[in-house]
Amino acid sequence: MSAVDAAALTAWVREFARLAHEQRDALTRLDAAIGDADHGANLDRGLTAVVAALEAQPADDPAAVLKTVATTLIKTVGGASGPLYGTFFLRAAGALDGDDGRALATAVRAGYDGVVARGKAERGDKTMLDALGPACDALDEAVAAGESLDDALRAAAAAAAAGRDATEPLVARKGRASYLGERSAGHVDPGAASATLLVEAAATALAG
Numbered sequence: 324m325s326a327v328d329a330a331a332l333t334a335w336v337r338e339f340a341r342l343a344h345e346q347r348d349a350l351t352r353l354d355a356a357i358g359d360a361d362h363g364a365n366l367d368r369g370l371t372a373v374v375a376a377l378e379a380q381p382a383d384d385p386a387a388v389l390k391t392v393a394t395t396l397i398k399t400v401g402g403a404s405g406p407l408y409g410t411f412f413l414r415a416a417g418a419l420d421g422d423d424g425r426a427l428a429t430a431v432r433a434g435y436d437g438v439v440a441r442g443k444a445e446r447g448d449k450t451m452l453d454a455l456g457p458a459c460d461a462l463d464e465a466v467a468a469g470e471s472l473d474d475a476l477r478a479a480a481a482a483a484a485a486g487r488d489a490t491e492p493l494v495a496r497k498g499r500a501s502y503l504g505e506r507s508a509g510h511v512d513p514g515a516a517s518a519t520l521l522v523e524a525a526a527t528a529l530a531g
């Protein structure tokens with residue numbers, strides 16, 4: 324199993340940035356249906372700045388990498404998702420203690436808990452939590468079962484994608500989409516879609 328070190332975390336975030344850029348229009352289309360059509364642009368702008376910041380100041384401390392990601396996202400992404408993803412990475416940075424799958428699972432869980440605390444949403448509210456939550460559960464379960472990091476992250480990515488798809492029939496209870504009430508049903512949540520990219524990026528970049 325490869326170590327979850329600063330280089331691996333940087334590769335993870337770079338892959339997330341690549342996917343967000345590639346999926347920018349798709350994310351924006353999802354946000355056009357139930358929000359204000361800026362989610363793809365928000366994330367692409369933020370993650371482009373993140374990649375630049377990591378290149379300008381390469382860190383060899385894993386927590387420092389996650390902190391740079393957090394502060395850059397908070398600075399550059401207007402909209403709900405910037406502070407929420409920023410909180411995810413900031414809390415993950417604070418909880419990261421080690422370079423194995425268990426340490427990653429603990430850090431990601433802390434990130435998830437931070438998003439819950441900051442956004443005051445719950446699973447089922449049709450937000451990014453509906454993808455992040457199942458991914459954390461799958462990661463914890465796989466790590467506890469002694470699975471390889473590869474297998475654990477693949478399970479987490481599948482759980483995130485299933486959670487994303489399950490947001491389609493839901494009525495949004497948080498964020499802009501909640502202003503639509505019942506009319507928010509019938510569309511996948513853009514944040515759940517981007518959170519799935521985050522987990523898929525981990526499965527690709529952190530695979531040993």
Ligand code: ADP
Pocket residue numbers: 354358359361362365366401402403404405407438441442443444449450451452497498499512513514515
């Ligand atoms: P904005 O809605 O301000 O334009 P974005 O379009 O970038 O911001 O992000 C929208 C996404 O943010 C939603 O699809 C949802 O997943 C997520 N989101 C919004 N509010 C919350 C919240 N309180 N908790 C968790 N996620 C949220």
Ligand code: MG
Pocket residue numbers: 354358359360361362402499
């Ligand atoms: Mg939006």
Ligand code: MG
Pocket residue numbers: 359361401402403
């Ligand atoms: Mg907006």
